[in-house]
Amino acid sequence: MNTRTTTPTFALCCILLVPVLLLLSAAPASAAQVSGRLEWLHKAELRAVENGVVERVLVTPGQHVDKGEVLLRMDQREARAAALEAAARVARGVVGLEDAERELERTQELFDRGLIAVEELKDAELNQAVAVAELESARAAQAAADILLERTELRAPFDGIVVARNAHDGAVIYKTLQQAPLVAVAPTDRMLARVLVTSDVLRRYRPGQPAKVVVRGEPREAQVYSLGVEAVRIDPDGAVYELDVVFESRPDEILRPSEFVQVTLP
Structure with missing residues (x-):
């Protein structure tokens, strides 16, 4: 008797409860x-790649900097002298190549007229090839000297803020003994x-x-x-x-x- 009266009530409760459970399970x-x-x-920590003396530190912590702005400059006298010597070597190489090309042109003309032997023509061709190689070597040396000169300056790699400065004017820097970055920048x-x-x-x-x-x-x-x-x-x-x-x-x-x-x- 009791079972018959409670069963419909229980069934009704289950019917009402199912939508609620469905809503709870679907809720995010x-x-x-x-x-x-x-x-x-991220943070860029800048260090010197060559030994040298700090000429001037141009920034302080908290300073906003633009991409490419010079943050620190090392003594550039030796690097500038090497760059000038490399440029002079390139100039000599250009002149030497021009002379070798003129000599080759003159020798080729004489050979075509049958006035000289083939060995002399080959010598002129060899001299021209050597002049080309010497000029390319001089240009490579100039590129290396220019890179060393560029490395005497630390520049901001992006727009940001200076978060650390661990160098001062006149400090002697050894590239293998830098425990802390000279300057650090964050975007x-x-x-x-x-x-x-x-x-x-x-x-x-x-x-x-x-x-x-x-x-x-x-x-x-x-x-x-x-x-x-x-x-x-x-x-x-x-x-x-x-x-x-x-x-x-x-x-x-x-x-x-x-x-x-x-x-x-x-």
């Missing part, structure tokens, strides 16, 4: 909001927001997925940039990894690494 997971910190997208058009997540959270995302970053109270559009491969620590809940999102920053603002931000992951 809520976005994850985590705290993170800012990092440079300012984009920044990273780094958060720490467990492996369960990490595997939900792929580079390029949209995200949001709240910087100093202002929301910014962002996207997942990279996923950590090695754990930074092991917690009771499991391994913890780095997840980086990237966003654009404005030229008129100075964002610094280690500032705290809020990151919203889809």
Whole structure:
């Protein structure tokens, strides 16, 4: 008797419950909001490639620089002298080749008229080939000298901000003993927001997925940039990894690494 009266009620409850369960299973997971910190997208550490003396450091930390701007200049006297000598060698090579070509032309004319033997023509051809080789060698030496001269200056590889300066005017630099970069530059058009997540959270995302970053109270559009491969620590809940999102920053603002931000992951 009791079974007959409760069965319809139970069946009705099941019918009403099924749509609710379907809605819950179809609902997307809520976005994850985590705290993170800012990092440079990347940083260029500039060092001297040759021994020398610092003539002048032209920048200070926090200074904005344009791509190609000179940051530091080494003493250039020796490099300039080598470049001048290389240029003079090229000039001598040009003159020598011109003389060899004229001599070959004259010898060819005499040979065609039957006035000289073939051996003399071959000698003239050989001298012209040697002059060509000497000129090419001189040009190669000039290119190498020009590169060495260029290397006496450290230039900004991109628009950015100077984040470190470890050299001063008059410092003696040995290329094999540079423990720290002379100057370091980081781009300012984009920044990273780094958060720490467990492996369960990490595997939900792929580079390029949209995200949001709240910087100093202002929301910014962002996207997942990279996923950590090695754990930074092991917690009771499991391994913890780095997840980086990237966003654009404005030229008129100075964002610094280690500032705290809020990151919203889809």
